[in-house]
Amino acid sequence: MHTKVHLPSKTIIYAPMEGITNHLYRNIILKNYPSWDYVSTDFLRLPTGSLVKASFVIDHIGGTCWNNKLYLNKTIFQILATERTYNQEASKLFEELNIPWIDLNFGCPSKHVNRHHGGAYLLDHPEKIKTIAKEIRQFYHGFLSAKIRIGYHSTHQFTSILNILEGEGIDLITIHPRTKDQMYAGKSDWQYIKLASDCVKVPVIGNGDIETIPDINKMFADTNCHGVMIGRGAIKKPWLINEYKNNLILNQQNEIKIFFNYLINELKQNNLDSKKFISSIKQLAHYLLYNYHEIKNQILHCQNISEILTLIDQVAR
Template sequence: MKTDLIKAGGIIFAPMEGVTDPIYRETVTEVCPGWDVLACDFLRVPNAGHYPKKHLIKHLGERFYNDPDWNARTMFQILTSPNAYTVEMVKQIQEVGIKWIDLNLGCPSNTVCKNGGGSFLLKDLFTLERIVSSIRKNFNGRFTCKVRVGWADGGQFSDTIKLLNDAGAEMITVHGRTREMMYKEPARWHWIEEAVKVSQVPIVGNGDVWSALDAKRMLKDTGCYAVMVARGALKTPWFPMHYYEGVQETPDVRLMMAQKFLSVYAEKMLASGVHEKGLVKQLKSVTRFIFDELPEGEALRRKVLLSQSTSNIFNEINGASLC
């Protein structure tokens, strides 16, 4: 199976609401190069009116928008619902010159699902078909979908994958959990394997890839075409070094990488005009997994969480010892 969206065996930095904004992604491209594809967190399709064009560009990030290579290697994710202005927004995305739309069919949040969006759409294949076809008909660029296995179970899963194929998705990411599983149970990779069997378009595997070894095991066990990493990428934004270069770092190198990543990120945030309170909140959120596997990682994570200022956070991070 071939696609020009990503090379076989490639790795995608997953969309994550509240994390993968342009500044975070810029930090990733500068400090942790090697990801084949990045993703924006979702942008909700409005139920009335439309976003100003500059809002769409801001969501992708000026730098990603203006760089033809990154524009074509960044999934611009949208989240829609049956009554939203999907066609209008898709046309607008095309007019603006954004190259890749990814449709979110996995978001489990109550607010999103109450409006009939995200994983709720997996319940109603008729509506799903209408939405996916309408996006395909109105967008000439790259178009992919990201799904969970189903709402309560995988009873409609094969039909969903076939439907997405027939309606024109060029690649499908499968997060191996149902909506009802939330994150409570481990991802079930056999669903990814099932999707590979029924799909004519490449399947990207997703769920519980925490290390380069996991990614390679997922490719081998499921036959998926590429791998998407979310929390594992928050833990190790420099994941491509492990995956492509086989680097196995010592704890002190790991700590140094985390320090460097976070200081570049904070510099960029400050340069963008983010205020102190916002930066503190953001640093707490992006460090949720980054100290995992350090000998005193859990304690460090707690100290960061209790910190009230950026300088406090960096005193803790830069003063951390490994014994």
């Protein structure tokens, strides 16, 4: 039996971000910023031409999270499926593993992903979205959501896609209101979040350009969405959730120190001197240290974790 997913009104979700929301980073958020209602993994690409293995899924979610019911129940496991991946088998596996919440990525703008007919490519092919959603829904009885952009080149199929997703039993839809062509440029158009809230009965989560508490309040007021998802603004300020829920403003310098102490603890508990983790910490520093140019540039030039630790130790003191 799946644990029922509870969606408080004004749910606040930490967005999936490749290179950032890996298991190490999510541990820091889940342990130290528990006011986030849910935290999403970055996407796991289902393999083409072979079955997805349980160990692959558990590694992506991360051992600490997998073994902690509280963390697992707050984790959204995002997958990237195409028409060529073994979706029904994956659906059976997710059911067997009793994963509480699966999210389908229909918005990734990466050239590589789109060339392989995944992510935002599918927004131009609603019939493929229908097939994938149906196949994943077939055996999986947990909470199933989809995260979409508003189109590939244009938005003319936006409402059809919403109706298809709802028709296939998707439980919640997150809207990042940019087309694939827009990538991350310009302002996201929140009118599409409002349009989605009016169009479907399932809860809609609004996403795009939230950096401050007034932004959160404005998105709720303007779009009638059930919840909001925060990406880049949350990397810059993971403590934004504490400010929002407790109605206070925290000192940025102190909060960065506190965050870096959490990061140091996490790094010391894991053996992470791999290229992947070093580049992930550099990506994190790029956003988090946007006001600290000198130390940020030094971190960007580090070759290994011990050099990074020495530098962030300076910030954390």
